[in-house]
Amino acid sequence: DVKVTQSSRYLVKRTGEKVFLECVQDMDHENMFWYRQDPGLGLRLIYFSYDVKMKEKGDIPEGYSVSREKKERFSLILESASTNQTSMYLCASSEGPPTNEKLFFGSGTQLSVL
């Protein structure tokens, strides 16, 4: 069965800390995505990657960076966590074009920044 695994289900961090969220997929997918999910705002795209070492900004990249050194792993980095980054973070992957339409999601990481 296909799988997208996020390293932590819950995470509590302090303001100013550097935070790493890890995501691994076992489907050999080319595309990987990081979304944040907030009540009333739905899912918003932070960054995506369409190949190893390639990345593109999404709709809300400020305060975040990403790393994709290997095809199966896509990391989201909060350089200096702030309270407004408290959110549910969802990782997803999809096949490369032209069949890149279905997204496979991980279970999410609920991050609390205190």
Next chain:
Amino acid sequence: GDSVTQMEGPVTLSEEAFLTINCTYTATGYPSLFWYVQYPGEGLQLLLKATKADDKGSNKGFEATYRKETTSFHLEKGSVQVSDSAVYFCALNGRGYQKVTFGIGTKLQVIP
């Protein structure tokens, strides 16, 4: 840019009631349209999709028809069950793009 509009809810229905969740979109070209579902404590999973005008997507008793003339993709189910309680997201993917745009999600609660 692309956008998806849906009501946030919550929508509360009794078991066996008819469900409609409205979704309208704005996009250039001819996007593919999707409904994703998120059960409590889980990530999103694809429920159904339609890739061209007048296509009907269906799965698990849910249906949605791609209406280009009204730019809509409303989700329907004839008889909901308690197990359908979840958050439902309408989404679109513009042709040739890897980015998927989501609506805000509609929470459905089905009571026995």
